[in-house]
Amino acid sequence: MKCEDVRPKLTAYLDGELEGDRGSAVRGHLRSCEACRTASNDEAALRDGLRALPTLDAPSGMWAKIQTQLAVAEIADSEKPSWRRALARWNPQHWVTPRLALASGAVAVIFCVWAWRYSQRERELAPQTAFHLPQLPAVVTPPAPAPVTSADDVASELAAMPKTTSDSYAAAVAELEQLATGERAAWSDSQQKQFDAKIAELKHDIATADEGRPRHRAYRTLIRYLERATSRDEVAFADTRATP
Amino acid sequence: MTETALDVATPVLAEPRTRVSATLSDDAQLIAACRRGEARAMEMLYHQFKRRVFGMAHRIVGPNDAEEVAQEVFVRVFRGLAAFRGDSALSTWIYRLTVNASLSHLARRGRRQEVGDETLADVPAAPEVSRDPGLAARIERALAELPPGYRAILVLHDVEGLSHEECAAILECRVGTCKSQLHKARARMRELLGPIGGTPQ
Numbered sequence: 001m002k003c004e005d006v007r008p009k010l011t012a013y014l015d016g017e018l019e020g021d022r023g024s025a026v027r028g029h030l031r032s033c034e035a036c037r038t039a040s041n042d043e044a045a046l047r048d049g050l051r052a053l054p055t056l057d058a059p060s061g062m063w064a065k066i067q068t069q070l071a072v073a074e075i076a077d078s079e080k081p082s083w084r085r086a087l088a089r090w091n092p093q094h095w096v097t098p099r100l101a102l103a104s105g106a107v108a109v110i111f112c113v114w115a116w117r118y119s120q121r122e123r124e125l126a127p128q129t130a131f132h133l134p135q136l137p138a139v140v141t142p143p144a145p146a147p148v149t150s151a152d153d154v155a156s157e158l159a160a161m162p163k164t165t166s167d168s169y170a171a172a173v174a175e176l177e178q179l180a181t182g183e184r185a186a187w188s189d190s191q192q193k194q195f196d197a198k199i200a201e202l203k204h205d206i207a208t209a210d211e212g213r214p215r216h217r218a219y220r221t222l223i224r225y226l227e228r229a230t231s232r233d234e235v236a237f238a239d240t241r242a243t244p
Numbered sequence: 245m246t247e248t249a250l251d252v253a254t255p256v257l258a259e260p261r262t263r264v265s266a267t268l269s270d271d272a273q274l275i276a277a278c279r280r281g282e283a284r285a286m287e288m289l290y291h292q293f294k295r296r297v298f299g300m301a302h303r304i305v306g307p308n309d310a311e312e313v314a315q316e317v318f319v320r321v322f323r324g325l326a327a328f329r330g331d332s333a334l335s336t337w338i339y340r341l342t343v344n345a346s347l348s349h350l351a352r353r354g355r356r357q358e359v360g361d362e363t364l365a366d367v368p369a370a371p372e373v374s375r376d377p378g379l380a381a382r383i384e385r386a387l388a389e390l391p392p393g394y395r396a397i398l399v400l401h402d403v404e405g406l407s408h409e410e411c412a413a414i415l416e417c418r419v420g421t422c423k424s425q426l427h428k429a430r431a432r433m434r435e436l437l438g439p440i441g442g443t444p445q
Binding site for chain 1: 287290294295297298299302303310311314315318319322323379380383384387398402403405423426427430433434437439440
């Protein structure tokens with residue numbers, strides 16, 4: 001063991017904190033090294049000298065002075081409004097204990113995780129909805145209500161309303177006509193002729209009807225006829241029932 | 245303020261509680277009685293800790309301000325007992341207040357401790373210290389020249405004889421830090437004192 005190894009350990013050695021071979025190694029070095037022995041003896045003398053310093057007694061009048069200061073402080077307390085006394089009593093350490101802080105942190109983390117997963121789920125659902133929408137029949141797609149921002153916008157919306165409804169009816173007619181074309185092969189020639197004639201007549205009614213409710217009514221008549229025809233409702237071909 | 249204080253403190257006040265017959269043997273009972281404002285319990289607590297509190301303050305801030313600091317500590321103790329949660333021993337808490345009040349006082353005062361020979365002459369040297377009768381006075385003088393942090397650890401561990409664990413609790417540091425600070429403080433003291441011819445080990 002060298003001097004530079006022993007010197008940092010002298011305090012611990014003299015305080016009896018080095019046991020077994022660690023203590024004996026320091027002791028062995030001190031036996032052979034005069035410089036370290038002197039340093040050790042000096043530190044031991046210092047330690048003993050500090051420990052033997054006289055106990056200092058407090059001045060005799062100190063207790064009376066302390067009592068006076070406490071009395072003054074109590075009087076000052078009594079003159080404070082109650083809310084200030086309550087504020088002075090309140091110690092945040094009593095409330096913000098480590099356990100409470102930990103619980104609050106855990107709640108915050110759980111909320112953040114939940115919010116993140118919720119936003120992820122919303123993002124996943126959004127493209128699916130967009131993908132399915134075109135597959136829905138055009139007739140059931142309601143006209144998207146535009147956000148109302150001002151009185152002018154409302155007026156223009158109302159003006160555009162009949163046209164939008166007519167477009168919806170036209171889409172429904174187109175779809176039903178497509179269905180009817182599929183069914184058509186099963187019909188007799190006379191039924192086909194009657195159907196064509198009826199459709200032409202109803203379409204003429206639509207074209208000649210006034211914009212607005214009369215035209216909507218004409219559309220609905222055509223749609224009802226098309227529905228009956230595609231479901232082979234006998235009413236649609238009432239005039240040709242006798243024909244096989 | 246002092247005159248007003250003396251005027252208001254002079255009247256003898258009635259005890260708020262009469263349950264003074266309980267033995268104030270342990271800290272919990274003593275604290276409870278002090279919280280109730282029982283004069284006897286407060287005086288007991290004062291007498292139990294006055295020497296160490298005054299001694300620590302005396303050796304950290306010097307003799308001139310020691311009484312002022314010790315008074316401040318006891319006022320804080322009695323005023324703060326209601327908030328004392330008992331996380332540490334009562335003595336640890338009081339010594340922590342003492343060290344903190346002393347170091348704060350030194351910081352406020354903002355000057356290095358310079359203790360003259362006149363004031364040190366008031367400190368009686370213990371007769372049984374060592375073969376060197378002037379050693380106690382030399383040690384006191386060297387102690388006063390140390391940085392306040394070193395002074396605090398030397399006073400707590402070597403003068404007051406507290407364990408490393410107690411010192412660490414008072415200074416709110418780790419035991420290892422406490423030991424290394426003590427080693428440095430003693431080394432600095434030996435530099436200041438020079439050879440003191442201790443008895444061989």
